[in-house]
Amino acid sequence: MASATPILSATGITMEFRGFVAVKDVTLSIREGTVHALIGPNGAGKTTVFNMLTKFLTPTRGRIEFRGRDITALKPAEVARLGLVRSFQISAVFPHLTVLDNVRVALQRPSRLATQFWRSSDVLSRLDDRALELIDAVNLSPYAHLPAVELSYGRKRALEIATTLALDPTMLLLDEPMAGMGHEDIGRISDLIRRIAKGRTILMVEHNLHVVEDLCDRVTVLARGEILADGSYDEVSADPRVREAYMGTEHE
Known part of the structure; x- marks a missing residue:
């Protein structure tokens, strides 16, 4: 309101x-x-x-x-x-990462994992639930495992908004x-x-x-x-x- x-x-x-x-x-x-x-x-x-x-x-x-x-x-x-x-x-989009991986990367900052690229995939996978929520919020769930480069222009902008919402x-x-x-x-x-x-x-x-x-x-x-x-x-x-x-x- x-x-x-x-x-x-x-x-x-x-x-x-x-x-x-x-x-x-x-x-x-x-x-x-x-x-x-x-x-x-x-x-x-x-x-x-x-x-x-x-x-x-x-x-x-x-x-x-x-x-x-x-x-x-x-x-x-x-x-x-x-x-x-x-x-x-x-919220830069990485074209050769999937939609899910783009949002996971964005979530690393508020989760204090930013720059810790040596972290195991098991640690980063803990972000998946929130990442999938954000992807669903911008109507990209069917494209979660698609590389960002394959998205239409409008869907790339939606992905950029999702990565911004991660903050x-x-x-x-x-x-x-x-x-x-x-x-x-x-x-x-x-x-x-x-x-x-x-x-x-x-x-x-x-x-x-x-x-x-x-x-x-x-x-x-x-x-x-x-x-x-x-x-x-x-x-x-x-x-x-x-x-x-x-x-x-x-x-x-």
């Missing part, structure tokens, strides 16, 4: 690159238990904001808080341990999860995101506005490095400034 309490917030975050201001004074609040979208036209600053929130970039100015804790200066691995995890960041995140940040997908895969991943959102908070950068309309409780629109609008999908899509900047061509 959504809470009025923000789980992740940014206050006045600004990013300058050698005098060029890519993002200026962005303030946003992600409420716990919601699915929140960050959208905008190309060059709007979405990726820069996303990278600041996930700590791949440190803001030139401003403050970022997660669960009331200042994380502005922390590194990505440090915020991941707090439960703020960026999908496709830590047991409180909040999941998805960077364009539908990029490059066909209609069938988009529907499959949308259903997956809807399921995994139960009990979690999700922030996603997404270009597919039909997906945003379908999945997201709240939408923040960026343009030229600043927030243009913030609200429900209906509210922001009705804003003439938003339609002019980004959405009009898709909804005419």
Whole structure:
């Protein structure tokens, strides 16, 4: 259930690159238990904001808080341990390992077995029950023993989400999860995101506005490095400034 309490917030975050201001004074609040979208036209600053929130970039100015804790200066691995995890960041898929082995490898980190590749298969097999639960959660059970390289693109993305879920995140940040997908895969991943959102908070950068309309409780629109609008999908899509900047061509 959504809470009025923000789980992740940014206050006045600004990013300058050698005098060029890519993002200026962005303030946003992600409420716990919601699915929140960050959208905008190309060059709007979405990726820069996303990278600041996930700590791949440190803001030139401003403050970022997660669960009331200042994380502005922390590194990505440090915020991941707090439960703020960026999908496709830590969860690399190994193409020639099976789906099951990929998830087992991902589970080694929270199980404190990471880097212990000398461990016997008997020790690692203790992770199988949880790995199979995660594989089932992303609808990949029929493919558990298939090498990842043989999966379709959409199922590879589902596997990446499974390996991210292995870190047991409180909040999941998805960077364009539908990029490059066909209609069938988009529907499959949308259903997956809807399921995994139960009990979690999700922030996603997404270009597919039909997906945003379908999945997201709240939408923040960026343009030229600043927030243009913030609200429900209906509210922001009705804003003439938003339609002019980004959405009009898709909804005419």
